[in-house]
Amino acid sequence: MARASRPERPSGQDFEAELARLQVATADGGSGGLSMLLSPVLRLVREHLGMDVVFVAQFVGENSVFRHVEARPGRRVMAVGEACARERSYCQRVVDGRLPPLERNVPAREDFSRLPTFDFPIGSYLSVPLRLQGGRIYGVLCCFSFAPNEDLGQRDLRRLEMAAQLATRLIEELGT
Template identity: 50%
Template sequence: MNPLHDTGYTPDAFEVRISELLVATPEQGDALISGAVPQVLRQLREHLKMDVIFVSEFCDGRRVFRRVDTAADARVINEGESAPLEQSFCQRVVDGRLPELVHDVAALPTAGELPATPFPVGAHLSTPVVLNDGRIYGTLCCFSFAPNPTLRERDLHKLRMSARLTAKRIDDQRARDAERVMANWSIDDGAPQRRR
């Protein structure tokens, strides 16, 4: 039984396509560099009419941009760049200080408390990427330079669904990496030893 149908929710063609891309068995290599994730990010950004979309990872108090897709004239963030996590919208979404869906950042009552950005942020969608052990990997975020009053809860659902499926790919890749490491170890006389 499909739990989405139990709640009266029926995925649209876009959501089905995203699911197919992200659930497909990933090729070898980094789960976030695989062919499906950049394609999903681009399709999601275009569908939501946003200027920038990215997957970030939280590492040692920083937010690292792992995958980024932008409109042609919106290259304001590059893959591999990082910034202090506490000075990010991402951290505020994760800890509940900022909603996941914002139509107009400047209209928020707390807009003056938000970190300054070197580019305008109008509409903003963000959701955590949560791994199967409960740890937060980072976030899946997108924003437009101008406000967007047409965004709906269903758009946020699409972002959340993509974040869950992105987390699954990361979990699957980490499991394969762990299996490869374990395959190189053997137990001899009670102490693990690396196979030569």
């Protein structure tokens, strides 16, 4: 199977330096709202990991509500405020341990063929919970590409976790 061509990813040092800059820039909550402060964080994740879509979903009852979405131009498949049943989502399955937090090639995994399908392909994904102080799970920070991405690794997952820590801090300080 041929791999899809992907844009060049910034180096890990670039990612970490930019995330550190964003942590400082958002330290006081700034004058913007949560979306304005999270947008560059999500864009950094999407660009660095070479993903098509990155989003923050809040768990509200039985639903996952998309609170913040960043997509490559022409690749938007979900909108802020839309919701889907948590049980249908890969992200819920990651949180409760039924799926791994990183999958490079979803179509190649036979066990994934039994999962719910969407109106768009998921070739690879990374997903981490957004855990508030006290341990309550707010939701998830997830990203995915339409094509498989064999280059993804544990370092990418750690970087998503770093971004999730910043996102969680902003959510706690500024609300949804």
